[in-house]
Amino acid sequence: MTDDIPEVRTKHPYLMYEMLKETPKALKTTLKNVIDEEIDFRRGSVTVTGNGTSYHAGVLGFQSISDENKPWNHIQSYELENYKTPGNNIVAFSHTGKTYSTVQSIRKYPEKFSVGVTHDQNSSLAQISSKSIVIQEKDKSLCNTKAFFDNSLASLIIANKYEKSKYDYEGFISMIDKNLMRADIEMNSIVKEIGKVKNIFVLGAGNNFIAARETAQKLKEATHIHSEGIELEEYNHGCTSVTNKDTLLINICNREDTSRVKQINRGIKYVGAKSIGIGGPGDFEIELDVRNSFELPIQAITYTYFFAYHLAVKLGINPDILRFDEKDYYDFDMEIFPEGQH
């Protein structure tokens, strides 16, 4: 089973909303928990790994590394377990700490130095990692939005320890806090105006690609609308033929992408699709107060999470339970994750 099914609510505010509102407080706890941890990285590179939201959070934090002499890469855990080889250090992220391929990707390489970041100190990941980091904050919704921000901050801290660089964590937390408040209001009003949406593409280039993937994952989990997170230019190579009047494009935009995004936005008008620009142009635009290119995708997610939430509420969908109240979907999950597995 993916995880224990939480308290089932039938209307707003769902647990996902509560968790988003609790995020700034949780980030302060995470900072306190993680900042003094000592991590003795071995010589050589770092491989960041995990599944889904945890994987994305891990990558987003490590994207802060600017020193070319501090090599790192990221490999999804199943790939690491079966096909690829990690660097001398592995940093694995898992909210539950029990996700099979994440745990296996550490177990398979006992000779490497591993850091396991989890919210459960009794989990396999915490037990088997050379160094375990436990975030003392529970995310009650299976959408794991609060856990995403906790893990992103933990990843930023770990990346800074690896790079031996300094960073303004308090400033980061207050920026996220401010964004979350604005995002709730602005995304609620966009959702009211947006009209029918049956499929969604989330586009992002550079550091924003992983945020596009994470946004698409959350849109699927919360709203049950099919969403695809795709590299900005890749969208133009195949996705245009399935874009139509019920399609929404969410563009997570660096300044450098502006003219390409404008062109795409003009193109989609021929088939009646609509767009939201986060940090860039769109039918609906969200301005971001951007301090640097690695914070931008994390800031963008404050908005896309609230968009997913308000859209779920509008559609009458409980975003907390991954459809596990429907027998077919519960059985589906039990088939792919039998008792005790994830």
Ligand SMILES: N[C@@H]1[C@@H](O)[C@H](O)[C@@H](COP(=O)(O)O)O[C@@H]1O
């Ligand atoms: N639906 C959940 C995702 O929301 C989560 O991101 C992923 C990784 O879980 P964990 O962070 O516990 O490893 O597992 C799932 O299948």
